[in-house]
Amino acid sequence: MAAGTATVTAAALVTDMVKLLGPERVFHKDVDLKTYTYDSSFVSQINNFTPEVVVMPTSTEEVSRIMRYADQHGVAVTPRGAGSGQTGGSVAVRGGIVMDLSAWDDIVEVDEVNMQVVVRPGVVHAELNNHISSYGLYFPPDPGSSEWATIGGMVANNASGLRAVKYGNTGQYVLGLEVVMPDGQVIRTGGLKSKALKSVSGLNLTGLFLASEGTLGVITEVRLKVWPKPPSRAIVVAYFDRLEDAAQSVLEVFKAGILPSGIEILDDGAIRSVNLFKPQLKLPEVEAAIFFEVNGSKAATEDEGRQIEEIAKRRAGSVEMATDAKRMKELWTGRQAIGAASARAKPNAARIFAGEDVCFPMAKVPEALRRIKEIGREHDTMVVIYGHIGDGNMHTAPIIDPLKPEEVEAAQRVAEDIHRLALEIGGATTGEHGVGFVRAAFMEEEHGAALTVMRRIKDCLDPKGIMNPGKIWAEE
Amino acid sequence: MEATYQLDFAQELKKCVRCGKCRTSCPVFHELRGESASPRGRLALVKALQTGELEPSEELADRLYTCLLCKTCAVDCPSGVISDEIFVAAREYLAEALGQPLMQRALLRGFLTRPGLHASASSLMRLYQKSGAAAMLDKTHLIEHLPEKARAAARLLPDVAGRPGRKRLREVTPAQGEKKYRVSYFLGCATNLLYPEVAEDTVEVLSRNGCEVVTVDDVKCCGMPHLAYGDMETARELARENLRALSDAGSDYVVSDCASCSATLGETYQHLFDAGTPEHARTKELADTVYDVSRFLVEVTGIQPGEHQVEATVTYHDPCHLSRAQKVTEQPRAVLRAVPGVEFREMAEADRCCGSAGSFSVMHHDISTKILDRKIDNVEATQSELVATSCPTCTMQLSFGLRERGSEATVVHPVQLLARSYRGE
Numbered sequence: 001m002a003a004g005t006a007t008v009t010a011a012a013l014v015t016d017m018v019k020l021l022g023p024e025r026v027f028h029k030d031v032d033l034k035t036y037t038y039d040s041s042f043v044s045q046i047n048n049f050t051p052e053v054v055v056m057p058t059s060t061e062e063v064s065r066i067m068r069y070a071d072q073h074g075v076a077v078t079p080r081g082a083g084s085g086q087t088g089g090s091v092a093v094r095g096g097i098v099m100d101l102s103a104w105d106d107i108v109e110v111d112e113v114n115m116q117v118v119v120r121p122g123v124v125h126a127e128l129n130n131h132i133s134s135y136g137l138y139f140p141p142d143p144g145s146s147e148w149a150t151i152g153g154m155v156a157n158n159a160s161g162l163r164a165v166k167y168g169n170t171g172q173y174v175l176g177l178e179v180v181m182p183d184g185q186v187i188r189t190g191g192l193k194s195k196a197l198k199s200v201s202g203l204n205l206t207g208l209f210l211a212s213e214g215t216l217g218v219i220t221e222v223r224l225k226v227w228p229k230p231p232s233r234a235i236v237v238a239y240f241d242r243l244e245d246a247a248q249s250v251l252e253v254f255k256a257g258i259l260p261s262g263i264e265i266l267d268d269g270a271i272r273s274v275n276l277f278k279p280q281l282k283l284p285e286v287e288a289a290i291f292f293e294v295n296g297s298k299a300a301t302e303d304e305g306r307q308i309e310e311i312a313k314r315r316a317g318s319v320e321m322a323t324d325a326k327r328m329k330e331l332w333t334g335r336q337a338i339g340a341a342s343a344r345a346k347p348n349a350a351r352i353f354a355g356e357d358v359c360f361p362m363a364k365v366p367e368a369l370r371r372i373k374e375i376g377r378e379h380d381t382m383v384v385i386y387g388h389i390g391d392g393n394m395h396t397a398p399i400i401d402p403l404k405p406e407e408v409e410a411a412q413r414v415a416e417d418i419h420r421l422a423l424e425i426g427g428a429t430t431g432e433h434g435v436g437f438v439r440a441a442f443m444e445e446e447h448g449a450a451l452t453v454m455r456r457i458k459d460c461l462d463p464k465g466i467m468n469p470g471k472i473w474a475e476e
Numbered sequence: 477m478e479a480t481y482q483l484d485f486a487q488e489l490k491k492c493v494r495c496g497k498c499r500t501s502c503p504v505f506h507e508l509r510g511e512s513a514s515p516r517g518r519l520a521l522v523k524a525l526q527t528g529e530l531e532p533s534e535e536l537a538d539r540l541y542t543c544l545l546c547k548t549c550a551v552d553c554p555s556g557v558i559s560d561e562i563f564v565a566a567r568e569y570l571a572e573a574l575g576q577p578l579m580q581r582a583l584l585r586g587f588l589t590r591p592g593l594h595a596s597a598s599s600l601m602r603l604y605q606k607s608g609a610a611a612m613l614d615k616t617h618l619i620e621h622l623p624e625k626a627r628a629a630a631r632l633l634p635d636v637a638g639r640p641g642r643k644r645l646r647e648v649t650p651a652q653g654e655k656k657y658r659v660s661y662f663l664g665c666a667t668n669l670l671y672p673e674v675a676e677d678t679v680e681v682l683s684r685n686g687c688e689v690v691t692v693d694d695v696k697c698c699g700m701p702h703l704a705y706g707d708m709e710t711a712r713e714l715a716r717e718n719l720r721a722l723s724d725a726g727s728d729y730v731v732s733d734c735a736s737c738s739a740t741l742g743e744t745y746q747h748l749f750d751a752g753t754p755e756h757a758r759t760k761e762l763a764d765t766v767y768d769v770s771r772f773l774v775e776v777t778g779i780q781p782g783e784h785q786v787e788a789t790v791t792y793h794d795p796c797h798l799s800r801a802q803k804v805t806e807q808p809r810a811v812l813r814a815v816p817g818v819e820f821r822e823m824a825e826a827d828r829c830c831g832s833a834g835s836f837s838v839m840h841h842d843i844s845t846k847i848l849d850r851k852i853d854n855v856e857a858t859q860s861e862l863v864a865t866s867c868p869t870c871t872m873q874l875s876f877g878l879r880e881r882g883s884e885a886t887v888v889h890p891v892q893l894l895a896r897s898y899r900g901e
């Protein structure tokens with residue numbers, strides 16, 4: 001059988017999908033299915049969540065037909081973008097169909113005057129920005145995975161990233177969505193014909209699908225607000241001998257009335273990793289570095305850059321301000337690469353994505369950083385810290401030898417303790433990556449009765465439980 | 477799965493965190509779009525093979541061979557995964573595990589699905605029979621199928637020049653002016669058979685720059701085609717013979733005008749033998765003396781600038797085996813700039829693979845042609861009269877792409893322009 005509640009065999013499912021889409025965009029051989037058993041989460045790599053079939057639809061009609069079929073036959077459907085998620089979100093933990101939407105990457109419309117774009121779900125974030133830069137526009141959220149993550153995946157996870165401190169998350173830019181519901185019905189949120197930049201007409205269905213992680217429907221089109229591209233930017237990098245000083249400097253910059261477009265932290269392990277990946281960067285190897293990015297007019301960026309430099313100098317050992325395009329690109333791409341490059345922090349080891357995306361209240365960040373280091377020491381596990389310190393959203397990467405079971409177990413305990421720390425000091429278990437499979441166990445503790453309401457919404461929209469089952473709600 | 481090709485699969489594979497970044501720049505994935513065509517997907521397949529979750533199969537071989545070994549994924553990987561080397565090692569394992577008939581079918585599948593092309597098969601036959609590439613195909617009896625496939629591939633080939641390079645060159649060409657170095661010229665199969673005039677120009681340029689040039693007669697194919705098809709045994713045998721022949725020649729340096737040959741001699745040979753063995757020590761010694769010709773001119777002799785004007789607009793395509801395998805990108809451009817009259821125009825994505833990758837362009841013609849289309853778009857956008865590149869397979873592929881478009885631009889090796897400038901053509 002294709003999935004828990006399916007009324008169709010795997011073989012029949014494949015035949016029927018081929019009838020719907022033709023053979024080219026349906027994968028069912030073991031070798032192809034194997035490559036859909038993972039995203040970047042470690043959990044997906046130590047399990048074997050194999051779908052029965054993978055489909056690659058490229059029209060709303062095709063998605064709708066697949067959903068109608070899945071609804072009739074009780075087959076689970078897991079939407080998937082680039083599979084860069086870190087939570088097992090795009091992996092078919094209950095089998096069935098994986099719907100790979102990454103090849104459906106048309107930019108349908110760029111409306112320069114109304115400052116909005118309409119895209120299909122598979123458009124890659126960086127490619128959208130490359131395309132609209134010739135119109136002087138840009139879509140500000142900036143995930144570390146910008147070069148490969150899809151807009152569909154970003155909406156479904158309400159992703160954010162390096163510039164969230166000033167520009168917020170993806171959701172703040174979504175004006176409307178086309179969604180194929182679990183029974184195949186096609187709806188449009190935000191107004192059928194609307195091109196308005198604001199609308200409070202009716203319940204906020206757009207908001208409902210943000211961070212829904214593919215559990216409520218398939219996003220097939222996104223209408224995004226985009227912004228004028230700031231003409232100038234500058235990056236100030238400050239190097240600190242103490243992690244706590246780095247965190248304090250961030251608070252002091254805010255206190256001076258400056259709102260940088262990005263504030264990123266790298267601890268010693270992260271700095272070392274970036275140097276190993278991009279030796280030309282030559283970052284001083286201290287306990288912590290903070291990257292401040294400012295943007296706007298040339299005069300404003302220079303002025304704010306200089307002010308930040310002055311403030312940081314009070315605590316930092318050294319400070320570098322970059323306005324040269326080449327150096328800024330090197331620094332920023334170096335920072336973006338840490339997610340995977342942190343493996344280099346320790347020889348013969350790897351970083352694992354074990355579900356560490358905690359978000360702390362700003363005032364508690366210095367304390368949280370210290371406690372995370374302690375947790376690492378308690379479990380004898382190296383933890384590399386980097387992330388969006390400007391909004392308290394930290395990534396804590398365990399660096400272990402994944403071939404050693406005792407190290408894997410210790411890393412899992414580290415991840416568990418860090419999640420508990422976030423809940424204990426009034427933070428969130430996930431700031432941007434989502435719940436997926438890996439954090440479902442914390443939902444009850446984090447949300448209490450609100451989780452029951454979420455469950456009721458899910459049951460109402462997806463009564464047969466076929467949309468990405470096994471995610472967000474642990475009991476499924 | 478045993479450790480092979482000096483590579484421990486489990487240790488290398490564990491570095492891949494499955495972040496997905498390598499989906500960004502893989503030329504093959506860009507055309508096919510399914511995850512199994514991405515570098516991350518191929519690594520997952522090798523991992524499944526290593527852990528025993530998947531058995532060796534024709535389909536698995538197909539996915540692993542639908543790869544240009546262009547190294548883009550490896551160079552871009554933040555985590556330091558040596559993906560292309562992992563794929564080569566896995567091919568070796570598969571070649572052994574599957575045995576010939578299955579492997580043959582897997583390789584042929586792409587080959588047989590060519591659109592019907594009608595050009596003569598004889599030139600392809602000749603290349604495959606004469607070049608070292610034939611060895612692997614011969615061994616697997618693929619050669620028997622060639623006439624059929626050759627129709628498809630023949631359009632790729634240039635008109636095969638009458639006299640091969642080796643017959644045109646003297647055993648020792650003296651240095652012009654003061655002799656600075658004695659250099660062994662490593663003449664690769666494709667240059668020898670398809671572009672003998674490049675061989676002549678390389679030797680002339682070396683000689684003009686103070687080198688006594690020995691065209692070593694008994695060198696064999698460098699072994700790159702065999703490595704690509706997982707035939708390590710033959711590759712090792714060829715490496716041994718070349719090590720001996722080059723050492724007998726007793727030169728200060730070994731220089732090649734073929735990016736694949738210099739990459740194989742200078743880097744890959746070291747992976748073929750166990751550390752600590754005398755052969756491994758010899759590959760290391762050899763590596764220190766091997767140079768691509770442009771790099772040699774820039775870093776060792778210094779370029780004697782051209783004397784006569786060569787009025788031409790020229791763009792440059794970086795071969796994967798030079799830019800990524802050897803990190804040589806500036807030197808060929810420096811050679812072009814040393815030619816008076818040349819107006820150099822940088823193309824977009826100059827280091828993106830052209831889709832040739834040895835026989836990939838024949839075996840996976842459709843994908844290769846799509847990758848090539850993008851390259852030719854970039855070439856045409858520069859409106860250059862000439863495209864320079866440092867690899868005979870890239871030359872073949874780019875020439876094919878330009879011919880198909882009806883473009884008048886032609887492909888040259890950078891040293892050819894320098895030679896023309898010396899001669900005043």
Ligand SMILES: Cc1cc2nc3c(=O)[nH]c(=O)nc-3n(C[C@H](O)[C@H](O)[C@H](O)COP(=O)(O)OP(=O)(O)OC[C@H]3O[C@@H](n4cnc5c(N)ncnc54)[C@H](O)[C@@H]3O)c2cc1C
Nearest residue numbers: 081082083084085089144150152153156159160214219339
């Ligand atoms: C190195 C690295 C750095 C990262 N940096 C950041 C960062 O800075 N900020 C950040 O927020 N995230 C980051 N991420 C996480 C991840 O890239 C984001 O969550 C991204 O939005 C996922 O996009 P995707 O296309 O890969 O989606 P996938 O991983 O394929 O899917 C993610 C979720 O969305 C659902 N989904 C995908 N497409 C659709 C659709 N069309 N309709 C309905 N549901 C859908 C899936 O079912 C799944 O639940 C990073 C990941 C890596 C590996």
Ligand code: SF4
Nearest residue numbers: 492493495496498553
């Ligand atoms: S090979 Fe490198 S870039 Fe590709 S998924 Fe693995 S870690 Fe990421």
Ligand code: SF4
Nearest residue numbers: 502543544546547549
């Ligand atoms: S070597 Fe090139 S073709 Fe092969 S997987 Fe890597 S990027 Fe793709």
